Amino acid sequence: MSPYAHIIGWGMAVPEQVLTNDDLAKRMETSDEWIQSRTGIRERRIAESDQTTASLAYGAACEALEMARLKPTELDLIIVSTSSPEFIFPATACLVQDRLGARKAGAFDLLAACTGFIFALNMGTQAIRSGSIKNALIIGAETLSRLVDWSDRSTSILFGDGAGAFVLQASEERGGVISSVMRSDGSGGDLLCLPGGGSHAPASLETVAAGKHYIQMNGREVFRFATRVMTQATQEAIGAADLKMDDIQLVIPHQANLRIIEAALRGLSIPMDRCMVNIDRYGNTSTASIPIATYEAVKQGRLKAGDKVVFVGFGAGLTWGAAVAIWSGLEPGARKPLPVGLRFYARLRSFIRRIMRRIDALIWGRHNPYT
Ligand code: COA
Numbered sequence: 001m002s003p004y005a006h007i008i009g010w011g012m013a014v015p016e017q018v019l020t021n022d023d024l025a026k027r028m029e030t031s032d033e034w035i036q037s038r039t040g041i042r043e044r045r046i047a048e049s050d051q052t053t054a055s056l057a058y059g060a061a062c063e064a065l066e067m068a069r070l071k072p073t074e075l076d077l078i079i080v081s082t083s084s085p086e087f088i089f090p091a092t093a094c095l096v097q098d099r100l101g102a103r104k105a106g107a108f109d110l111l112a113a114c115t116g117f118i119f120a121l122n123m124g125t126q127a128i129r130s131g132s133i134k135n136a137l138i139i140g141a142e143t144l145s146r147l148v149d150w151s152d153r154s155t156s157i158l159f160g161d162g163a164g165a166f167v168l169q170a171s172e173e174r175g176g177v178i179s180s181v182m183r184s185d186g187s188g189g190d191l192l193c194l195p196g197g198g199s200h201a202p203a204s205l206e207t208v209a210a211g212k213h214y215i216q217m218n219g220r221e222v223f224r225f226a227t228r229v230m231t232q233a234t235q236e237a238i239g240a241a242d243l244k245m246d247d248i249q250l251v252i253p254h255q256a257n258l259r260i261i262e263a264a265l266r267g268l269s270i271p272m273d274r275c276m277v278n279i280d281r282y283g284n285t286s287t288a289s290i291p292i293a294t295y296e297a298v299k300q301g302r303l304k305a306g307d308k309v310v311f312v313g314f315g316a317g318l319t320w321g322a323a324v325a326i327w328s329g330l331e332p333g334a335r336k337p338l339p340v341g342l343r344f345y346a347r348l349r350s351f352i353r354r355i356m357r358r359i360d361a362l363i364w365g366r367h368n369p370y371t
Contacts, residue, residue, distance in 0.1 A: 006176035009167035011063025040258025044160025044283030056163035057141035076133035081116030101346025114315025116287035140287035160283035164291025230264035237322035254313030305329025
């Protein structure tokens with residue numbers, strides 16, 4: 001029988017710097033009243049200059065591993081879902097892998113915008129269910145504040161920075177992620193995009209002058225698409241898990257807009273008290289929003305062992321998806337901080353590997369392996 005992928009650890013990391021709607025109203029023509037009534041957002045977190053997608057991802061990962069009482073060296077796979085990676089390559093996941101000292105883990109980035117965490121969760125689950133790996137770390141991390149045009153009031157009010165992570169572990173016991181739905185429609189790619197800096201429009205003075213390195217969005221169209229697919233994906237994932245809507249204790253939707261969430265829940269005939277919402281404090285953290293909302297739901301006692309939960313999201317691509325999980329909860333026993341020695345070991349290991357590579361290059365540098 002295929003093993004199940006249980007969620008045995010979860011963590012989050014957000015910058016301390018808070019940007020309120022009133023702060024935005026000082027910079028552009030908008031108001032707290034407009035933003036709250038159209039989106040439900042009150043404030044968002046913005047990364048400090050020394051914080052990046054990888055550093056937030058690392059923070060969330062450490063907490064998730066501590067909760068799971070798992071050493072980074074026990075990880076087989078690390079997936080970082082992000083639309084604001086440190087670089088186009090190397091993958092942000094590899095930077096996190098190196099910083100954790102997760103020497104056995106394969107690491108890669110996944111780009112499915114705000115739906116990315118659902119896709120990554122499914123990929124990690126399938127790797128475990130196939131029997132090829134035992135432990136996976138799934139991270140959603142963003143610093144979208146670096147990709148936003150701060151003079152564009154239709155996009156800059158929406159996004160915030162942050163990261164969330166799950167640790168998945170194989171178990172013979174039924175539970176964990178029991179169904180997933182992943183969907184895409186590239187014909188709507190232009191509705192939400194970042195057109196510059198890729199192979200289509202490589203970075204140049206012209207692309208920068210034209211603002212092509214900022215997020216561009218058709219808000220109304222995205223809104224319409226989102227309300228439709230959130231309902232549809234939730235129904236499909238619940239059906240695939242052989243469950244009914246009444247079996248679900250909590251819905252954890254992507255936190256893009258409170259009105260979208262309310263419309264989706266109305267379509268599902270699920271009351272809002274069975275839905276986790278924290279968009280008021282973080283804005284839209286894209287792929288990080290579902291794990292951050294999950295973390296807070298557990299902390300508030302809204303998600304307990306044995307509960308059935310639906311994660312549902314949508315985003316650029318266009319992409320959308322949902323997953324149903326039986327919440328595993330924590331094994332009895334205290335959370336175990338990652339030993340300081342392990343963190344030191346990871347840095348030392350990284351340093352030694354860089355030195356070894358240099359020595360290697362010195363020894364072999366004079367020989368051309370292709371001649
Ligand atoms: N403050 C004040 N007024 C604003 C504003 C702001 N921040 N942003 C836009 N406006 C104005 C517009 O200029 C427009 O004025 P006009 O009627 O004089 O032309 C008016 O408000 C209505 O604009 P519109 O774009 O139709 O507003 P909306 O009700 O559609 O709300 C969004 C805009 C962006 C909040 C909404 O479309 C939305 O949330 N869409 C989904 C976006 C999303 O979730 N993206 C992420 C996907 S993962």
